[in-house]
Amino acid sequence: MACGSEPAEPEPAAEAEEAEDAEAAAEEASMDMTPGVFVIAPEEGSTVSSPVTMEFGHEHFTIEPITDPLTVHEGAGHHHIGLDTDCLPVGEIIPQASPWVHFGDGSNTIEMQLEPGPHRVCLQIGDGEHRTLEGMSAEVTFTVE
DSSP states (O other): OOSSSSOOOOOHHHHHHHHHHHHHHHHHHHTOOOOEEEEEESOTTOEEOSSEEEEEEEESSEEOOOOSSOOOOTTEEEEEEEETSOOOOTTOBOOSSTTEEEOTTOOOEEEEOOOSEEEEEEEEEEOTTOBEEEEEEEEEEEEEO
């Protein structure tokens, strides 16, 4: 407060500095190129009918089909889901057996018949050798009616 009862006017320099700080923070956030993977559907906590449509997304990463022979390409891999199981630690090879489903063709959707009740899906990206990658997993829980 200034002398008297009127509030002091903000200093123009302080306002300009705050605006510059906000702009810099927004620019830094938009430049984040960290690779990531996420579940598009079903949504966390949702109730769905069977067959369940599952869809996955990614950013700053290349999803590609596996090759024969298996080849690891930096910054690339493919989706895997584990149904009602925990995600695997980084660096482990994802089993090619239940409860895991491999998307070796590079796709990002699947329809699955699931029993009624609660379910949990672990989405993990594996490299060309099906090895889990740092920061490339996501989980979602949902209920089938």
